[in-house]
Amino acid sequence: MKMNLSNKDIVLKAKDKLIKKVEKLGRPIKIMEFCGGHTHAIMRYAIDKLLDGYVEFIHGPGCPVCVASMDRIDLAIELAKMPNVIFTTYGDLLRVPGSYRKSLLDIRSEGHDVRSLYSCLDAIDIAIKNKDKNVIFFAIGFETTTPPTAVLLKKAKEMKLKNLFVVSNHVMTPPAIRYILNAGISHIDGIIGPGHVSVITGMKIYKEFDIPIVISGFEAFDILKSVNMILDQLINHERKVENAYTRAVTEEGNKEAQKLIEQTFDVRDTFNWRGIGPLPKSALKINKDYEMFDAEKVFDVKLPTSKEHPLCICPKVIVGKAKPTDCKLFGKLCTPENPIGSCMVSSEGACAAYYKYQRVELCM
Amino acid sequence: MCLAIPSKIVEILDNNIAIVDTMGVRRKASLELLNPKPKVGDYVLLHVGFAIEVLSEEDALESLKLFEEILRYEDELKQ
Numbered sequence: 505m506k507m508n509l510s511n512k513d514i515v516l517k518a519k520d521k522l523i524k525k526v527e528k529l530g531r532p533i534k535i536m537e538f539c540g541g542h543t544h545a546i547m548r549y550a551i552d553k554l555l556d557g558y559v560e561f562i563h564g565p566g567c568p569v570c571v572a573s574m575d576r577i578d579l580a581i582e583l584a585k586m587p588n589v590i591f592t593t594y595g596d597l598l599r600v601p602g603s604y605r606k607s608l609l610d611i612r613s614e615g616h617d618v619r620s621l622y623s624c625l626d627a628i629d630i631a632i633k634n635k636d637k638n639v640i641f642f643a644i645g646f647e648t649t650t651p652p653t654a655v656l657l658k659k660a661k662e663m664k665l666k667n668l669f670v671v672s673n674h675v676m677t678p679p680a681i682r683y684i685l686n687a688g689i690s691h692i693d694g695i696i697g698p699g700h701v702s703v704i705t706g707m708k709i710y711k712e713f714d715i716p717i718v719i720s721g722f723e724a725f726d727i728l729k730s731v732n733m734i735l736d737q738l739i740n741h742e743r744k745v746e747n748a749y750t751r752a753v754t755e756e757g758n759k760e761a762q763k764l765i766e767q768t769f770d771v772r773d774t775f776n777w778r779g780i781g782p783l784p785k786s787a788l789k790i791n792k793d794y795e796m797f798d799a800e801k802v803f804d805v806k807l808p809t810s811k812e813h814p815l816c817i818c819p820k821v822i823v824g825k826a827k828p829t830d831c832k833l834f835g836k837l838c839t840p841e842n843p844i845g846s847c848m849v850s851s852e853g854a855c856a857a858y859y860k861y862q863r864v865e866l867c868m
Numbered sequence: 869m870c871l872a873i874p875s876k877i878v879e880i881l882d883n884n885i886a887i888v889d890t891m892g893v894r895r896k897a898s899l900e901l902l903n904p905k906p907k908v909g910d911y912v913l914l915h916v917g918f919a920i921e922v923l924s925e926e927d928a929l930e931s932l933k934l935f936e937e938i939l940r941y942e943d944e945l946k947q
């Protein structure tokens with residue numbers, strides 16, 4: 505693939521080609537981009553506006569911070585409030601409000617030790633330097649983020665660390681796709697599949713789905729290429745899994761990473777997702793060999809009954825039932841600086857992406 | 869969380885840690901998820917401080933060129 509075109513030129517050239525294909529098909533189509541990174545890219549390059557009236561993008565549940573349910577955020581807050589604890593997690597999660605409007609950042613300003621990590625392995629250094637404290641790493645993320653947590657668990661065991669604990673909130677992509685397709689939320693003609701999840705899992709996890717799925721990279725040309733491939737499938741009455749991100753994704757995926765996940769995690773019977781609710785066999789728990797590091801087993805925390813903010817429609821936004829702009833609070837009471845719901849916190853969240861790239865409309 | 873920009877391995881330290889260069893920014897990355905192990909000069913994809921895949925040099929350079937163009941394009945928009 506040799507290209508001397510800028511992203512802008514590619515976008516404009518592709519527009520005409522794609523619109524011709526939609527016209528050939530004879531109806532507008534709806535595509536769900538599963539991953540929050542894709543939502544972000546679609547908004548950044550205004551691909552939704554470019555194809556307005558022809559291709560509608562339904563934003564999927566692939567934003568890890570967004571799908572963390574209220575009871576998990578409450579759990580994080582209760583753990584962080586325990587005496588003698590250094591609580592660590594990935595940056596975005598710190599700003600998500602729990603049931604009682606407080607976030608981990610608020611807990612930190614009350615004097616609790618809450619830290620954000622770039623790499624989960626940093627928790628090891630913190631544990632070594634603070635032997636008198638319990639260091640908890642609150643792990644979130646899809647298949648891409650699970651192998652790093654697996655490495656952390658293995659190292660903690662090798663090093664015989666006694667003061668490092670992990671909460672697994674790791675979730676899996678296929679059960680969420682299955683849910684979206686079976687719940688009858690909205691008719692979807694095709695799916696843009698997650699790029700970096702697939703780097704780990706490989707293409708093989710999508711075989712079961714009877715709908716056009718194209719795995720995509722994160723650039724404008726990647727997304728346009730994927731839309732083009734979905735359109736070709738629809739025109740030819742095909743339903744297959746295709747790879748538009750061949751520079752990173754293979755059929756089998758990263759086997760080393762898969763092996764590490766198998767060695768450290770088991771599938772949970774069920775797990776609560778924001779917007780979806782309890783979803784069977786959709787998440788991972790730390791397995792028996794590593795249970796001494798499982799914070800959920802070691803610490804006994806009582807959780808308050810969790811509740812969503814009454815006006816935040818994040819649960820609907822996550823499963824593509826509503827758009828951020830349908831929310832009364834969007835851009836007014838809820839902004840990235842003062843987020844009410846998780847979808848406005850993470851840069852992969854649909855509300856944050858709309859806010860960042862559609863501000864112009866808001867001002868008009 | 870996802871960083872789709874290819875990063876070049878410039879040095880390999882002990883404990884499977886490498887120094888990588890992402891468009892001029894240097895940082896540490898764990899090579900723990902890659903088998904066989906990459907070498908200095910290889911391009912990798914990074915995610916939360918871990919290299920998750922090795923990219924072919926041709927693909928990596930192609931994407932880097934695009935990233936630079938995007939940045940230039942966005943700068944133009946800002947002016």
Ligand code: SF4
Nearest residue numbers: 816818831838845855
């Ligand atoms: S704009 Fe804010 S309050 Fe509304 S759905 Fe999004 S996150 Fe929730």
